Amino acid sequence: MPRKRHPRGTAPPRKKHKGIYQPPEQVVGGADPDSIWNHMQRFTRWMEEKNYSPHTIGASQRTIRAFAAWCAERGLIRPQEITKPILERWQRHLFLHRKPDGEPLTIRSQIAHTQPLRAFFKWLTRANHILYNPASELDLPRIGRRLPQHIMTQAEAERVLAIPNLQTPVGIRDRAILEVLYSTGIRRAELINLNVYDLDAQRGVLIVRQGKGNKDRVIPIGARALAWIDKYVEDVRPDLASGADDGTLFLTTHGGAFNAGWLAEIVRQTVVDSGINKRGSCHMFRHTMATLMLENGADIRFIQAMLGHADLSSTEIYTQVSIKALKAVHTATHPAKPITKADNYPLSDDEDEEAVRGMDAHQMAALDSLTIALAAEREHEVCMERAEADIAADAEREKDAAALLAVLDGEADEEG
Numbered sequence: 537m538p539r540k541r542h543p544r545g546t547a548p549p550r551k552k553h554k555g556i557y558q559p560p561e562q563v564v565g566g567a568d569p570d571s572i573w574n575h576m577q578r579f580t581r582w583m584e585e586k587n588y589s590p591h592t593i594g595a596s597q598r599t600i601r602a603f604a605a606w607c608a609e610r611g612l613i614r615p616q617e618i619t620k621p622i623l624e625r626w627q628r629h630l631f632l633h634r635k636p637d638g639e640p641l642t643i644r645s646q647i648a649h650t651q652p653l654r655a656f657f658k659w660l661t662r663a664n665h666i667l668y669n670p671a672s673e674l675d676l677p678r679i680g681r682r683l684p685q686h687i688m689t690q691a692e693a694e695r696v697l698a699i700p701n702l703q704t705p706v707g708i709r710d711r712a713i714l715e716v717l718y719s720t721g722i723r724r725a726e727l728i729n730l731n732v733y734d735l736d737a738q739r740g741v742l743i744v745r746q747g748k749g750n751k752d753r754v755i756p757i758g759a760r761a762l763a764w765i766d767k768y769v770e771d772v773r774p775d776l777a778s779g780a781d782d783g784t785l786f787l788t789t790h791g792g793a794f795n796a797g798w799l800a801e802i803v804r805q806t807v808v809d810s811g812i813n814k815r816g817s818c819h820m821f822r823h824t825m826a827t828l829m830l831e832n833g834a835d836i837r838f839i840q841a842m843l844g845h846a847d848l849s850s851t852e853i854y855t856q857v858s859i860k861a862l863k864a865v866h867t868a869t870h871p872a873k874p875i876t877k878a879d880n881y882p883l884s885d886d887e888d889e890e891a892v893r894g895m896d897a898h899q900m901a902a903l904d905s906l907t908i909a910l911a912a913e914r915e916h917e918v919c920m921e922r923a924e925a926d927i928a929a930d931a932e933r934e935k936d937a938a939a940l941l942a943v944l945d946g947e948a949d950e951e952g
Contacts, residue, residue: 570665571613572604579659591725596652603653615660620670623653627674643677650676686814688824693718696810705772706789710802712761712768713786716742717803717818719761721825721842724818728794730785732769737762744844755842 568574576597583593603626612618630646641649654671661669688696697714701707716727726744734743735757742757765785778791788794804817814820826839 568613570616572600572607572615572618575615575660575665576600576604576656578663579656582659582663595648596655599649599652600656602649615657615666618657618670620674623671623674626650626653627677643679647676647679650674686816686820686823687827688812688814688820690828692810692812692814693821693824693828695812696807699806699809705775708764708768708772709776709786710806712764713799714803714806714821715761715764716757717821718825719758720755721822722755723822723844724796724799727786727818728796728799731783732773732785733783734785735762735765737766751844753841753844755844 579600580593580597583596606626606629607613607618607622612622627646627650630641630649633641635641654674657666657669657671660666661672697711697718700710700714702711713727716722716730720742722742722744729745730742731745734745736743740756740759740762741754744753744755769785773785773787776787776789776791784793786794788798800817803821804815807814807816807820816823822843826843829839829842830836
């Protein structure tokens with residue numbers, strides 16, 4: 537069934553939260569000052585004092601509220617009544633739960649409904665509300681590192697950018713939003729929080745304030761994106777701003793900041809209208825930016841700084857997606873040469889070799905590095921094979937020596 541479309545620039549209806557439980561109509565254990573619910577309120581205040589992000593606080597509240605409702609159905613009101621087996625039953629409940637469409641919760645969703653409970657019970661223990669932490673040894677489901685599912689090519693990205701109707705104010709705004717996502721790869725929430733004063737057009741940089749982990753960073757932004765932002769700010773934003781202007785860069789037709797769902801729907805629908813046959817929204821531009829920069833020779837540490845990753849391992853997934861250098865090595869070295877045009881194949885040997893010769897200096901450097909790494913890996917494998925062969929030979933010699941000693945001992949016994 538096709539999804540209902542909404543007029544571009546208008547807000548879709550708000551949806552209920554996708555969690556496994558909706559907020560209960562009445563507070564579970566609200567009359568008991570030592571109930572899970574009331575401890576959740578104290579835990580929330582503690583998180584606010586420690587400057588946790590509103591997103592983290594909200595996610596923790598939803599999870600603990602759902603857990604409190606589940607416990608109340610089993611007659612469990614206070615955190616002192618919760619044991620590790622109870623928490624394991626909660627995990628099994630998440631595993632067996634089915635959404636309205638009949639699909640199970642993903643592993644990531646199951647973890648998201650468990651991790652806040654570990655933090656909650658850890659806080660309860662440290663604050664001396666309970667004697668021991670029942671979640672201290674709780675195992676979380678194993679999760680694999682997935683590659684980005686949909687990544688646009690440069691041509692596909694340009695097709696998406698060309699979709700907004702530039703004859704309308706909303707179309708100019710949407711084009712500016714897409715250009716910022718494509719140029720910088722910032723997260724959806726980071727784009728929503730952008731202020732008009734976070735742009736430095738002279739230096740060509742963008743300041744991301746209070747990004748993931750409450751960290752600020754300064755990243756470059758392309759001249760084309762800056763040009764579209766300038767057009768939006770000069771021609772469109774003054775008409776959208778209404779009442780007290782707090783400086784939010786991208787405004788809705790109602791004059792306020794975007795909410796996450798609304799912005800995602802606008803970008804998602806633009807991707808659908810482009811006809812590129814790929815599904816995605818704001819985060820697909822983030823994946824695309826990182827992959828295309830890597831393929832064009834950018835150092836992975838610079839991409840890490842652009843994306844705001846604290847750990848390089850989070851950025852390394854793009855080295856598995858960007859396979860241009862590996863493809864060049866495979867083409868140049870694999871003995872199975874491409875089929876020629878005489879066999880109805882689009883590439884000849886000369887054309888394929890020309891593709892390799894057409895690489896720039898950065899790509900050739902990446903090719904050389906990969907070739908050296910493969911040679912070193914092969915040399916290591918040969919050394920390991922030789923070592924294993926030597927060990928096997930030594931074992932065989934020891935076995936022969938042991939057999940010879942046994943024979944000699946037998947002869948000595950007979951002579952004795």
